[in-house]
Amino acid sequence: MKILVTAKRVTDPDMKIKVKPDGTGIVTDGMNYKINPFCEIAVEEALRIREKGTQAEIVVVGIGPKEAATELRTALAMGADRAILVLHDAYYDSTVVAKILKKIVEEEKPDLILTGKQAVDDDSNQASQMLATLLGYPQACFASKIELVDGGKKAKVTREVDGGLETIQVELPAVVSADLRLNEPRYPTVPNILKAKKKPLKEVPVNSLGIDISPKTEFVKMTEPPTRKAGIKVPDVATLIDKLKNESKVI
């Protein structure tokens, strides 16, 4: 089978970000970038499906500037076979991501599309579902367990939903988005990082895809979130209880 996996380049999720004073975006000076943690989980899952004995070619796809090749190389070092980078350096939203991925799917014809449920920069959680609609494929989002059944014709997916875990079975091809508990991604080893440098990475200018890439949303401005006023340290439990009872009156 063929598995298509997404790998978005995002700002390091553990770095504190700052809004630019002019409200045009965030300060990117000195920022590190990483593969979106949810995409990393999706890549890992593709590898595990193969390691469980299903023959699979794993193609990883990213959208972004030339630098986004770094995150695709990370996915290749983890074990993906080849990469496609759609070069697009302008503002885009999830509708554009879905249209680009649809085009790539039409060319690659994967049996399974694995994505991260959301990117930790824009926190939208939309593109996977939108892609499934555009392709007319079933979706199984927020996956915490994926099992191929029926000789690889279907996937049984456990989904993390409010109040518990839901299991559905979808016919392939399908779009499955990864949640946190699906797996714990491996670290690429040094030999594999070296090997990844030689794996094919194809750059595709977005304009060559022949699709409408006009976003359906317009970014107006960015602001800082409201800050909490500084609190106090209390010396002991008795003081804490007193404050909660008599000052904030919440217990």
Added chain:
Amino acid sequence: MAKVLVIAEHSKGQIKKATLSSLTAASKIGAFSIVVAGKDIKGVADAYAKYGAEKVFYVDGDLFKNYIAENYAEAIAQLIKAQNFEYVFGSATAFTKDLIPRIAAKFDAGMASEVLAIEVNGNDVLFARPMWAGNAIAHIKIKSPVKFATIRATEFDHAKEIGASSPVEAFVANVDSSKAKVEYIEFAETKSERPELTEARVVVSGGRGAKGPEGFKLIEDLADILNAAVGASRAAVDSGWVPNDLQVGQTGKIVAPELYIACGISGAIQHLAGMKGSKVIVAINKDEEAPIFQVADYGLVADMFKALPEIISSIKASK
């Protein structure tokens, strides 16, 4: 005035409070209607008819007994077209987060996720939404004729019952089930006697510092005497000490209770994103440098294994 449709959620025949926040958000834009889908769902539609909607539509039948994104999306898309809705909202819960983008793509439409505020200036509508775990707020416009959004329940008050009832109408959707590619298998419910995490007045949360299920026993004991919900940081969930759906944070639940007590939680950016909106925050942590203290109204530098039993007996004694 623009016509708004709110996709309502329900559970075990009951309405969901999170949906009531979406009704309030919808009322900022214009007159709103509500749609519910399910099997034998008229009772829920009637319950939602008390909140001032123009109309409450219900989509009923075996096809909608369990949530299947494809069927729900198709039915609701037909309703949106039939009634010319311009805005479609739902609360930012797992159900609607899964469903609304699936519908939006049928309209080649833009969408705002986890909306915190809506600013209306004539025909211009600006949606404020969190990015980077809530460390930046983007203000965006949606340019497509139909506009979609999920609403963060903690940021809008619950709509109130108005005394009159909205007309309740069945909507018959034409959904072809013969080509169904999805089979519903089961729902494994996390059973709990405690209040729901996103609706509780008080939340007691534990993190890595709880060290294991025994530590969580203390957290649960405190939660029980405060009639509180139990929450957790990612570390605690990843370690398997508590079920997944108790995770508070950027990619878990967003909570804003009157009182949030963080026990043994360091306060990673991702966790803070899920609880910063709480009215009063208490942090109990051994490490006085822990970032959680930066957002806490009251910080207690202490070992939770010592502090929690003291707190519990002190509250018990005063009751």
